[in-house]
């Protein structure tokens with residue numbers, strides 16, 4: 001059994017509830033355990049994962065969040081830099097699934113957050129578990 005940490009940026013409660021539900025369900029269905037911590041926004045997710053990984057307490061991570069485009073360039077920064085930070089950690093061998101929605105509007109987010117529709121939270125958890133399985137396969 002592996003232990004995962006779901007790191008959620010709780011910007012939109014109703015959307016995060018669905019994303020975390022999907023991630024938890026996928027992890028439980030695979031026979032693993034999950035804890036959840038909350039950070040202010042998506043930009044804090046990579047740093048929180050890096051800090052948690054230093055503890056050695058977790059085998060893998062799922063980043064959960066919702067970034068909805070506003071009026072300024074900030075969307076590109078939040079969406080792009082949170083993804084880049086997660087990618088940098090995965091390239092360093094940390095098993096992370098990216099469940100941060102980067103969307104134009106709430107309607108797009110609802111479809112992707114809903115476990116009964118696109119279930120992006122569950123999808124991200126599956127990705128984290130797949131990377132952990134590769135780590136174990138390659139003895140990393």
Ligand SMILES: Nc1c(NC[C@H](O)[C@H](O)[C@H](O)CO)[nH]c(=O)[nH]c1=O
Nearest residue numbers: 009011040041042043065066067068
């Ligand atoms: N606009 C959204 C943000 N913005 C906040 C940043 O993620 C960050 O917390 C802040 O810049 C302080 O470092 N975060 C989201 O997760 N979603 C958004 O739509």
Ligand SMILES: CC(=O)[C@@H](O)COP(=O)(O)O
Nearest residue numbers: 068069070071072074075
């Ligand atoms: C994704 C964002 O940062 C966005 O919510 C911020 O909105 P705005 O660009 O209108 O300040």
